[in-house]
Amino acid sequence: MTSQDNASAPKPATRDPWDLPDVSGLVVGVLGGTGDQGRGLAYRLARAGQKVIIGSRAVERAETAARELGLGIEGAENAECARRSDVVIVAVPWDGHAKTLEALRSDLAGKLVVDCVNPLGFDKKGAYALKPAEGSAAEQAAALLPESRVTAAFHHLSAVLLQDESIEEIDTDVMVLGEDRADTDLVQALAARIPGMRGVFSGRLRNAHQVESLVANLISVNRRYKAHAGLRVTDV
Numbered sequence: 001m002t003s004q005d006n007a008s009a010p011k012p013a014t015r016d017p018w019d020l021p022d023v024s025g026l027v028v029g030v031l032g033g034t035g036d037q038g039r040g041l042a043y044r045l046a047r048a049g050q051k052v053i054i055g056s057r058a059v060e061r062a063e064t065a066a067r068e069l070g071l072g073i074e075g076a077e078n079a080e081c082a083r084r085s086d087v088v089i090v091a092v093p094w095d096g097h098a099k100t101l102e103a104l105r106s107d108l109a110g111k112l113v114v115d116c117v118n119p120l121g122f123d124k125k126g127a128y129a130l131k132p133a134e135g136s137a138a139e140q141a142a143a144l145l146p147e148s149r150v151t152a153a154f155h156h157l158s159a160v161l162l163q164d165e166s167i168e169e170i171d172t173d174v175m176v177l178g179e180d181r182a183d184t185d186l187v188q189a190l191a192a193r194i195p196g197m198r199g200v201f202s203g204r205l206r207n208a209h210q211v212e213s214l215v216a217n218l219i220s221v222n223r224r225y226k227a228h229a230g231l232r233v234t235d236v
Helices: 003-008 036-047 059-069 078-084 094-103 137-144 159-163 181-192 205-225
Strands: 027-031 051-056 074-077 087-090 112-115 120-123 126-129 149-152 172-178 197-201
Touching: 027 036, 027 078, 036 051, 036 059, 036 159, 051 059, 051 078, 059 074, 074 078, 078 094, 087 094, 087 181, 094 137, 112 137, 112 181, 120 205, 126 205, 137 149, 137 205, 149 181, 149 205, 172 181, 172 205, 181 197
Parallel strands: 027 051, 027 087, 051 074, 087 112, 112 149, 172 197
Antiparallel strands: 120 126, 149 172
């Protein structure tokens, strides 16, 4: 092909960044689904029509939480939850993050993992960000799960609002980070299943630390203004 042919060749169409895949048929597992954040995410996704499985170290706790939430949610031990799910949200406490993922490495192989854990410390001055050796909770997950596709999202959501059955819409954006566009598109689409929410691509996993850390600022906002603050990204 000549240089003239190259110049006249049609350019590929620009992809619409809001053209997201249909994720309605995916099974979503929530590790740590008996805690406030995991429970809230499980409830909202199931309410939006997603098939959801709650995972816990104790199957009885998972089954109890699932019964309480209803909406067809199932409860299972963590390993079974991971195996049966297409997408697995990690919503465990930070102090159990590494241990949980190490134990589930083989069960999470080949899965799309969404880490929403915020490494935080608390003292008399309030919440403050911790920095894991790997850089962030999401990067720790990626290091521990080499056969999984790790993304980061759902960090800035109020567990109180998520669990409030009287609230129809959660007015917030979800910052989504990851290495592969197909994976971040899937997570954005999952976020968009929840009325009022929008998933916004926010960079690669190396940028996850500041996203996770921002929760410390939101906690300060909420304490000062007696609120349940979220985020909106403007001009996109």
